[in-house]
Amino acid sequence: QVTLKESGPALVKPTQTLTLTCTFSGFSLTTRGTRMGWIRQPPGRALEWLARIDWDDDKYYPTSLRARLAISKDAFRNQVFLTLTNTAPIDTATYFCARIPFRGSDFDYWGQGLLVTVSS
Amino acid sequence: QSVLPQPPSASGSPGQRVTISCSGSSSNIGSNSVNWYQQLPGTAPKLLIYSNNQRPSGVPDRFSGSKSGTSASLAISGLQSEDEADYYCAAWDDSLNGPLFGGGTKLTVL
Numbered sequence: 001q002v003t004l005k006e007s008g009p010a011l012v013k014p015t016q017t018l019t020l021t022c023t024f025s026g027f028s029l030t031t032r033g034t035r036m037g038w039i040r041q042p043p044g045r046a047l048e049w050l051a052r053i054d055w056d057d058d059k060y061y062p063t064s065l066r067a068r069l070a071i072s073k074d075a076f077r078n079q080v081f082l083t084l085t086n087t088a089p090i091d092t093a094t095y096f097c098a099r100i101p102f103r104g105s106d107f108d109y110w111g112q113g114l115l116v117t118v119s120s
Numbered sequence: 121q122s123v124l125p126q127p128p129s130a131s132g133s134p135g136q137r138v139t140i141s142c143s144g145s146s147s148n149i150g151s152n153s154v155n156w157y158q159q160l161p162g163t164a165p166k167l168l169i170y171s172n173n174q175r176p177s178g179v180p181d182r183f184s185g186s187k188s189g190t191s192a193s194l195a196i197s198g199l200q201s202e203d204e205a206d207y208y209c210a211a212w213d214d215s216l217n218g219p220l221f222g223g224g225t226k227l228t229v230l
Contacts, residue, residue, distance in 0.1 A: 037219075046123055047157075047165065047208055047221040060218055096164055105212040105219055106155040106170040113164050 002026035004097050004111035011117050018084040018118075022097030022111060029055055029075040033102035038071065038082045040093040041113075048093075051082060052100065087118045124148065124209055124222040131228040137197040140225045142209030144190045148220050152212040154192040156185055159206040159224075168207070169194065196227075204229045 008020040020038070027034060038050040051071035052060040061069050070083040080097060094115045098107035125143045132138040144150060153172050157165035167176050169185035172192065184195045192211075196203055209222035 039221075046224045047210075049216075049219045049221065052218060062216055062218055104153060104155075104171055106167055106210070107157075107165070107219075108167050108170070108176065110164040110166070 002099065002109045004099065004109060006095055006097055006111045006114040008095075008114055008116065010115065011119065012087055013120050014088055014118055016087055016118075018082075018087050018091070018116060020082045020084075020095055020097075020114065020116075022080040022082075024078050024080070024097070024099070024111075026109075027099065029053075029073055029078070029080070031055060035100035036073075036080050037098050037100055037107060038080075039096045039098060039107070040091075041096070042090075042093040050084075050095075053080060089118050091118045092116065124211065124220055126207075126209060126222040126225045128223070129226045129228065131230055132196075132199045133230045134199055134201065136199045137195060138199060138227065140194045140196075140207050140209075140227070142192045142194070142222050144192070144211055144220075146190060147215045148190075148211040148213040149187065149192055150190040151214060154185065154187050155210045155219075156183075156194045157208045157210065159208065161205070165208065199229055201229050203227060 004024040034055045037052040053071045068085045073080045094113040096113045098110040101108045156169035158168045159165045172187040173185045182198045207225045210219050213220040
């Protein structure tokens, strides 16, 4: 059974660095072809892809956020991390982690999401 | 292109068939497969369709996907009240080098 769960602060102040953790089970990031991603959703708005990390530690980000994002993993502890620097109120969103199956580019399993509010 | 255009809303009566469209370009839908997600209120998205028209295990065959050129569609037949949700398309974008999501369509079952 595949499960994922996000954890981290519910509230951060503007300019602070946000660090999120995704703890998962039911699969391994040491397995060739396994990939994971982070996606966020501002309240009432659409989904936005943030980052991807592969089993071989390759990392990908959208150009618009590349300078502020960092994704990393501890494959043996079944955890993936996301860091977002210099936060602003516009970064207020529900943050999801999700698995990307070997077959393609979809996200087949998602965490429940974590609402993070950026406010002073 | 920051999001793939989708109609903001759609509606239908129980038992009816509804279709939700998703527009793209040559850098995303035109050259890569399309995935669809269902998001019930207050929950995480759920994969509904992958690789244009494939259903994950457990997704009813009332849901179907198709793609033509730079556009894609999700069809829901035999509409049920529990289908009331937001639906998002997504496709890998070669320029983004990552997945590009649609703006979402809110489906109301009348």
